[in-house]
Amino acid sequence: MPSPYNLDIHNNCSDCTVRPNRPFCNMSPSTVSALETIKFTGVYPKGSLLFVEGEQPRGIFILCSGRAKLTTSSTEGKVLIVRIAEPGEVLGASATILGKPYEVSAETIEPAQLNFVKRDDFLKFLTTDSEACMHTAQQLSEKYHSAQREIRSLGLAQTTGEKLAKLLLDWCDRDGEETPKGVRLKVLLTHEEIAQMIGTTRETVTRLLSEFKRRKVIDVKGSTVNVMQREALAEMVSI
Amino acid sequence: MPSPYNLDIHNNCSDCTVRPNRPFCNMSPSTVSALETIKFTGVYPKGSLLFVEGEQPRGIFILCSGRAKLTTSSTEGKVLIVRIAEPGEVLGASATILGKPYEVSAETIEPAQLNFVKRDDFLKFLTTDSEACMHTAQQLSEKYHSAQREIRSLGLAQTTGEKLAKLLLDWCDRDGEETPKGVRLKVLLTHEEIAQMIGTTRETVTRLLSEFKRRKVIDVKGSTVNVMQREALAEMVSI
DNA sequence: GCGACCGGGTGACAGCCATCACTCGGTGTA
DNA sequence: TACACCGAGTGATGGCTGTCACCCGGTCGC
Numbered sequence: 001m002p003s004p005y006n007l008d009i010h011n012n013c014s015d016c017t018v019r020p021n022r023p024f025c026n027m028s029p030s031t032v033s034a035l036e037t038i039k040f041t042g043v044y045p046k047g048s049l050l051f052v053e054g055e056q057p058r059g060i061f062i063l064c065s066g067r068a069k070l071t072t073s074s075t076e077g078k079v080l081i082v083r084i085a086e087p088g089e090v091l092g093a094s095a096t097i098l099g100k101p102y103e104v105s106a107e108t109i110e111p112a113q114l115n116f117v118k119r120d121d122f123l124k125f126l127t128t129d130s131e132a133c134m135h136t137a138q139q140l141s142e143k144y145h146s147a148q149r150e151i152r153s154l155g156l157a158q159t160t161g162e163k164l165a166k167l168l169l170d171w172c173d174r175d176g177e178e179t180p181k182g183v184r185l186k187v188l189l190t191h192e193e194i195a196q197m198i199g200t201t202r203e204t205v206t207r208l209l210s211e212f213k214r215r216k217v218i219d220v221k222g223s224t225v226n227v228m229q230r231e232a233l234a235e236m237v238s239i
Numbered sequence: 240m241p242s243p244y245n246l247d248i249h250n251n252c253s254d255c256t257v258r259p260n261r262p263f264c265n266m267s268p269s270t271v272s273a274l275e276t277i278k279f280t281g282v283y284p285k286g287s288l289l290f291v292e293g294e295q296p297r298g299i300f301i302l303c304s305g306r307a308k309l310t311t312s313s314t315e316g317k318v319l320i321v322r323i324a325e326p327g328e329v330l331g332a333s334a335t336i337l338g339k340p341y342e343v344s345a346e347t348i349e350p351a352q353l354n355f356v357k358r359d360d361f362l363k364f365l366t367t368d369s370e371a372c373m374h375t376a377q378q379l380s381e382k383y384h385s386a387q388r389e390i391r392s393l394g395l396a397q398t399t400g401e402k403l404a405k406l407l408l409d410w411c412d413r414d415g416e417e418t419p420k421g422v423r424l425k426v427l428l429t430h431e432e433i434a435q436m437i438g439t440t441r442e443t444v445t446r447l448l449s450e451f452k453r454r455k456v457i458d459v460k461g462s463t464v465n466v467m468q469r470e471a472l473a474e475m476v477s478i
Numbered sequence: 479g480c481g482a483c484c485g486g487g488t489g490a491c492a493g494c495c496a497t498c499a500c501t502c503g504g505t506g507t508a
Numbered sequence: 509t510a511c512a513c514c515g516a517g518t519g520a521t522g523g524c525t526g527t528c529a530c531c532c533g534g535t536c537g538c
């Protein structure tokens with residue numbers, strides 16, 4: 001039966017077919033069923049705001065499918081995309097555990113299925129189930145790890161070109177498709193969004209991508225980017 | 240009895256007088272004694288390298304006293320000081336949990352007492368003791384929280400002056416001493432180190448501090464900084 | 479068909495700041 | 509005493525990139 005937004009909905013965690021591939025969700029049957037009693041499953045359209053930076057933590061979201069962008073912004077209105085969260089990730093865990101305001105905003109950039117767990121239920125879940133607590137600690141470690149990568153990139157890159165090259169290389173590693181002519185990428189972000197990921201302006205992203213094209217390092221056709229000289233990008237990166 | 244480096248040594252966690260004030264260590268007697276059986280207490284001089292970025296994780300360090308700087312560096316040799324760790328913090332937990340290389344280097348900047356726990360022992364400790372796991376999750380949440388602050392500062396600040404102003408304000412909040420003439424700070428870092436904290440050069444730090452002094456926003460006497468116009472600093476910060 | 483809007487491309491220009499090159503004072507060491 | 513070394517202060521310079529301005533093509537709604 002077709003579902004809204006063309007998502008493959010799993011209302012039931014126990015029957016979820018992708019669960020074994022999800023570091024957090026891949027827990028013993030008893031733990032999963034305990035989780036099931038406290039979660040609220042929801043399907044959200046693209047552009048849904050899950051939570052906003054500064055808001056008191058209501059609870060956590062488990063991203064079953066679809067992706068979400070995590071952003072932070074200055075009082076001047078400048079926006080920084082901290083990370084694109086992938087399916088399987090737990091969002092808002094650190095703020096929920098500490099009881100401090102969410103440190104970022106989360107917004108779906110695709111139709112997404114999410115499980116929400118209220119703060120009190122989540123905290124009780126962690127204290128009573130050691131497996132859940134351990135998996136949460138792993139999730140938090142992953143988050144810290146990727147935050148640390150972001151800090152390196154923002155703080156150590158010498159030029160904006162280097163940041164952009166690094167971003168492209170990261171994409172190649174994560175979901176690049178090897179072809180005879182190079183690595184093919186689907187980039188579903190606008191120049192504006194890319195700029196917000198590396199802390200620069202749209203114009204600069206446009207110019208840098210043009211330069212990469214001119215130097216035959218990459219080739220752009222619509223939303224497809226073909227990285228022809230991966231080594232050239234790697235040479236620009238010292239971090 | 241005087242101890243090396245003038246530290247107040249607590250070989251025994253159960254008898255440790257500062258434990259109640261330490262979010263991680265403040266656990267039930269049974270958990271503390273379990274921790275005691277697997278920890279190795281050591282006293283380290285200033286400048287000790289606890290672990291190095293990229294190294295496979297040997298285990299975690301609990302910082303009992305003294306401070307340590309966490310750094311990451313580029314292949315070009317540029318160094319970024321990610322954070323100054325304070326007493327009570329757990330270092331290396333995320334890498335140890337994930338089994339991935341340490342994401343930063345840790346070096347003591349004062350004589351320090353540390354408890355080391357080997358990776359296998361730590362993982363077993365977490366899985367068998369739910370209180371330990373919960374406290375570790377809290378520590379990881381704190382780490383993620385502060386990493387997120389760093390990302391904001393590095394990615395959203397418009398100018399270097401803004402970053403420096405924000406750093407000074409952070410110091411005022413953390414360990415500033417209110418006096419009639421302003422907030423007094425002890426800054427035990429060189430201009431070079433301050434530069435490494437905000438991702439700029441020593442010369443720029445010198446110039447900006449001179450400018451702040453000229454504008455009577457701060458006053459510097461040796462390692463003492465007196466912040467006379469906190470509001471002026473706050474006005475420069477949009478993040 | 480027409481206008482609004484959005485994403486993208488480009489030129490001109492200014493300003494911040496990294497870089498290089500000195501100087502200077504204080505401290506420790508031969 | 510002389511010297512090396514380190515942290516700090518400062519001037520000159522060039523380049524990157526943020527900002528502003530404008531144009532273009534495609535899409536959508538009316």
